[in-house]
């Protein structure tokens with residue numbers, strides 16, 4: 001991803017649902033931040049435990065802790081960036097930081113990185129997400145073709161985590177299903193079967209989920225519905241039992257294998 005790192009501060013922090021903390025960060029250095037990056041991700045650089053200053057030099061001996069987050073919004077006037085952090089679901093440096101952040105806290109923002117789904121010419125899209133990727137979906141909903149069939153399934157464990165998406169009303173072909181379940185490994189797959197069985201053409205499938213779910217859905221749609229490799233855009237946004245640094249190493253090893 002583009003490695004420009006900008007120093008920023010927390011402008012506001014709001015618990016928008018039981019498991020989402022919305023944090024707006026601002027900076028004079030956002031003046032040249034791309035305005036069309038809604039739905040793209042940034043790396044958030046965080047201070048080490050007990051410290052308030054964040055190391056912005058990515059090559060430093062003791063670099064900042066870094067985690068990926070997706071841009072919900074970019075303020076058209078002051079360039080402030082809105083990010084939603086999953087909290088109360090796990091203990092990690094970023095979720096802990098987000099829970100305790102106060103106005104004025106310092107972070108680094110690197111990026112934005114490229115969006116994963118780039119083919120905007122298909123007639124059918126099936127988009128699978130959880131709370132970590134809800135803002136990626138929000139971004140795609142603004143740019144996918146109006147006349148394409150776009151079926152979105154977002155699984156959440158708690159009904160109160162259903163948040164508003166900026167759905168364009170004119171896009172009557174776009175449907176959003178919030179799947180409230182504690183068992184996505186079976187119920188999300190059941191939904192995927194239901195949707196895929198109803199398509200008369202191969203969908204473009206985008207999924208950004210926990211790693212083992214990505215694997216299961218990929219296996220299902222490949223084996224049972226013969227969805228081509230080129231029609232699957234899949235990303236493990238997190239992996240149960242492994243932190244983001246460990247997951248990054250795994251992904252690097254897999255891409256080399």
Ligand SMILES: Cc1cc2nc3c(=O)[nH]c(=O)nc-3n(C[C@H](O)[C@H](O)[C@H](O)COP(=O)(O)OP(=O)(O)OC[C@H]3O[C@@H](n4cnc5c(N)ncnc54)[C@H](O)[C@@H]3O)c2cc1C
Pocket residue numbers: 041067068069070071084085086087089090091092093094095096131132133135235236237238239240241242243244245
């Ligand atoms: C491109 C991209 C965009 C992303 N955008 C967002 C976003 O907008 N919002 C967001 O909240 N996350 C987002 N994520 C996921 C986020 O980067 C990871 O969840 C990250 O691991 C969180 O860091 P942490 O320091 O809180 O936990 P870590 O220190 O990385 O992990 C600690 C432990 O918590 C577990 N864990 C991590 N995340 C979760 C979770 N969501 N639920 C349950 N257990 C978890 C891990 O398995 C590990 O055992 C994105 C990931 C990618 C790749």
